[in-house]
Amino acid sequence: MKLLRWGTAGAERPGMLAPDGSIRNLGGVLTDLSGAALSPESLARLAALDPATLPVVAPGTRLGPPVAGTGKVICIGLNYADHAEEAGMAVPPEPVIFLKASSAISGPDDPVELPSGAEKLDWEVELAFVIGTRAKYVEEADAMAHVAGYMLANDVSERAFQTERSGQWTKGKSHDTFFPCGPWLVTRDEIADPQALALGASVNGAVMQAGTTATMVYGVRFLVSYLSRFMTLEPGDIVTTGTPPGVGMGMKPPRFLQPGDVVALTGEGLGTQSQRVVPA
Template sequence: MKLLRYGDQGAEKPGLLDSDGNIRDLSAHVSDLAGAALLPESLSRIAALDPAALPLVSDSPRVGPCVAGTGKFICIGLNYSDHAAETGATVPPEPVIFMKATSAICGPNDDVRIPRGSEKTDWEVELGVVIGRTAKYVSEAEALDHVAGYCLVHDVSERAFQAERAGQWTKGKSCDTFGPIGPWLVTPDEIADPQNLAMWLNVNGEKMQDGSSSTMVYGVAFVISYLSQFMSLQPGDIISTGTPPGVGMGLKPPRYLKDGDVVELGIEGLGTQKQRFVADA
């Protein structure tokens, strides 16, 4: 299934994308795509519904973040060997973990705000994993049983905030609107292999990233298992699993986003995003 949330910001409704690409309203069956609605039994009940019997959303509403109520937005850094190389870093012996503030989450096609004082706002297309049931001390073999679905994530970064000022990466990753997710939450039955998905990103129509999740250093199952040794993962938590090469900081000379730039990105089977970057007042 492809699940989504649609409507004005802060008032999104749950929906399902039918086989013809139409949005069907799920409000009579779940209040939102959050918490208990992401449990395996809840997703099974939704899957058993006849999409044609659900109310058709006839207009073209804004598409919001594909999950709600996210408690943790966890990111994995330097998780593609070729991306690590372009940034001058070595592949870490264990996954690099950092947090992105949940207040950064926005819809897949919402404007992204370039924060005050930013000179190095950068792009990163990433595969997102949404947790569907609590994971704590899980093995790698059972890790994928805890996945509600996959989604497209744009891990927007401000490199000067991230790396050139004292402290951790979080402040360069957590600016408002720096976490577009969606358009869809795609359930695992539609993703045969999360480690074999083409991914790409364009800036103003120019291809900048053209990679595959097959070049991840630490795969999805390993990352879930690894994280669950340090913290419990709850329904609605998002794990953003890293980016392939082609980011702005890796270019020679580096290139960063400015007011008016348009970024488009996508992952095979997970849809596309398109954002206009706008200088914050």
């Protein structure tokens, strides 16, 4: 099942993708895709619906972030050995954790802003997962039961802010529009193995990233358990799991985004995104 949110920014409504490719309005069934709506019981009720009985949303309608009410966006850094190598950093002995402000969340095809004073705007295609039920001190064997589903995400980064301005990475990760996600939330049952998905990114049509989640250092199951020992994971929280090689800062010479550039992302079973870079 592919769940989504559609409509103008800040006023999105819940929906689902029907088998015929049309978007169907779930507004008569639930208020939004947040909190308890992401529980296994709620998702089972939605899966039992016949999409053909739901109103059709007009083609071309904007898609927003697939999940509402996100309290935390938790990011895992250097989680692909080949990406750590291109960044000139060692594979960490434990997951690198940093936070991205929830105000950075945007729709899959919304513009990405080049912040005032930015010098090194970069792209990162990633697999993200969404928590469906509260997780605290979870064992790996039980971890996947807490995952509602998966999304494609772009962990947009301003590298000068991130690494050259002192302090934590968060300042280079949290500008408005720095977390396009979607186009939909793919429920856990539709992804047989989250560690076997192809991911790709291009800039202005030129392929930059072509990787697979098989080369992740720390997989989804481990991350749910690990993170739940440091913070309680609540329904709607998003964890984005790192990027394969091919980001701008790893190129020789480095290549960073400018206004007018278009970044396109793909994820196996997860859909596609496209963002044009605009001045903030």
